[in-house]
Amino acid sequence: MGFTDKRTWMQHWPVVLLGMLVAFIFLVALVTFEVKETEHAVVMTFGEPKAVSVDGATKAKLYEPGLHWKWPYPIDTVWRHDNRLQCYELKKGQVEQIQTADDYQIVVTTYVLWRIDGDAPELFLKRLNTTADAEEVLDKLTRHHRNIALGRHNLTELINVDADKVHIDGIADEILTSLQADAKSNYGIEVTHLGFKHLGFPEKVSGKVIARMKAERNRKSAEYRAEGKRDAEKIRAKADLEVREVLAKAEGEAKRIRAEGDKSAAEHYAVFRKNPELAAFLRKLDALRLTLSAKTTLVIDTNTPPYDLLRPGATKLGKLTLTPPAARPKAGGAK
């Protein structure tokens, strides 16, 4: 009939090609496997890892990333595990108290970075197989090594105002070192980092810590207020002292200046020694001029010149007084 002849066969080559391609892909998929850059793969023949001999020791054969051959399913199976670093933190709700060397109860959470040991994946495969198993083991191991290490250290090495006394990193390294050896040799887990992510006190202690914090704060407030009073008083006292000093200095200086003035005045007084009576007389006249003003009420008797003219016999010149008697000025209320 029509499509059995050669011409028709030729006509349908793409379909045939497609069919062959599909069959080929199936076949290839059956006998190959892919190893990703991010994973380790071990081929197991009837459940037994394919081994190679390296330096006399048998090890599981490691496959480079890429496409590799294997026998189809029931014979060969491929076990894979991610080879990248992953994070594991101890499960929540499983925090436990640890006693430090100085008898403090603390609660600590740590996390680890780990990956499958690339040199011996068969150990991991044999002992653990899955990530969940690995995490369970890590949980156990970390707790163990952590509790031992923390029991050797004081709380003051974990928290301290003096930064030089805090050895958190050192303690973490200490835990890491023992954990690394244990995890690698027993489980084929390579732990690359361990860090603390929470550090606290047990419930009961935290209540006490809070009470202490309150007390500390209250003490601090009282201290600030008292110090405020003290320091303010200091400043005031200092200011007052300064005021007194400044004034006293000024007074002293003033006294000195006045004395200086008096002294140089006294030098000039020397001239009066030529005739002290005359000097006294002139000064008296001055005083008279200065003390009597328009508002003064003056009561004088007729002995005082020039009012001695009012006395009888004033015309006799010889009887007139020349030396003035003491004039008595009186401050008058006249306005």
Added chain:
Amino acid sequence: MSTDQHSHATELHEGDQGMQSLVRTLRVLFVLLRVLIVFIFVYLVFSGVFYVREHEEAMLFRFGALRAKGGEEVLSRGKLYWAFPYPIDQVERLPAQRSVTITSSQYWPLINANRLESTDQGVVPVGESAVLRPGEGGYLLTGDANIMHMIWAVRYRVDNARKYYLRLFHEPDDSYAEQREKHTHGRTRGAEAIIENILSEAVLAEVATWPVEDVLVLSRAEGTNRERKSLANGVENRVRNLVDAEGIDLGIRVDEVNLVEVQPPLATQNAFREVVDAAHDYRAAIATAEAYERRVVPEAEGKASTIRADASAYRTRVVESVKAEKAYFETVYAEYEKNPDTMLVALYTDAVRDVLSRVETKYVIHTRGEGRQEVRLRLGPERPKPGAPTHSQ
């Protein structure tokens, strides 16, 4: 037979017809299939073309193995590449230049933040009396064993895509339900979990060396203490060191570490506020005292200058007046030497005249020998009339 033949022929005829229509249908189908195959082929060819977009880096994997193109494992931007379709080739795109911020609130109480503020109406807020249960609602311990709640954030960029992708586990894209799970329980295994944990580690180690005053900037002595900024700097340095540390080496670059929020435990908040108030009081007391000092001292200085000036004025006055007197005396003395009597009388009368002419009210009393007189004066508010002397015996 003939009927048989006839019927057979009819069947044949009918069969032919059916076959022919089948063949026709199949032919159409084959043509369609061929078109489809060509389309798929063309699609496969063109779908393999790709380029690296801005803000991302890409790597090409063939059968899972990293394949370098043109000598570079991490493909560069601005070039066209071609890859075989899946499952042969696979292109991993990574957000490389984009900044990622991870906020860690694991040191923050789990209680609803709105209920954290203690109210003044005497109502004890939730958590006021509650103790902090380990594991739920985190906190940090300061160097002086105080409990502090904090929220920290780190901003970083992927610096080395190859390292970041190939060294660190990445959690596969999750379904909605898993994302919700993740939201409640936090990232656990992947790269972001690692970064968050590194941040936590750095924060814990740094805060463990700080006294609570400096963390909360409660100290009143400004400038002498380490400031909050340098707390963040300390954490940032630690994060940077950890990120590049052997055993971690993430291939990311930390841009910034921020202390988003810090708060003492609820039960102690009033006490902490009180300290802040007290610090304010302290500063206020000092400020008042300083104001007093600033007022009083200059005042005293002013007064001192007045005193000095007065003294100087006195000196000048005394000296000058004595000088004047001296000059006057010398003149008078010269005259006096020449004619002692007249000189004195002249001076005296001059002075008395001067004075008496100035004085408005004068009483002249007549003296009888050396007898006593009684003088009564009216010294009232009223101005006494001049020239009306009260005069009696």
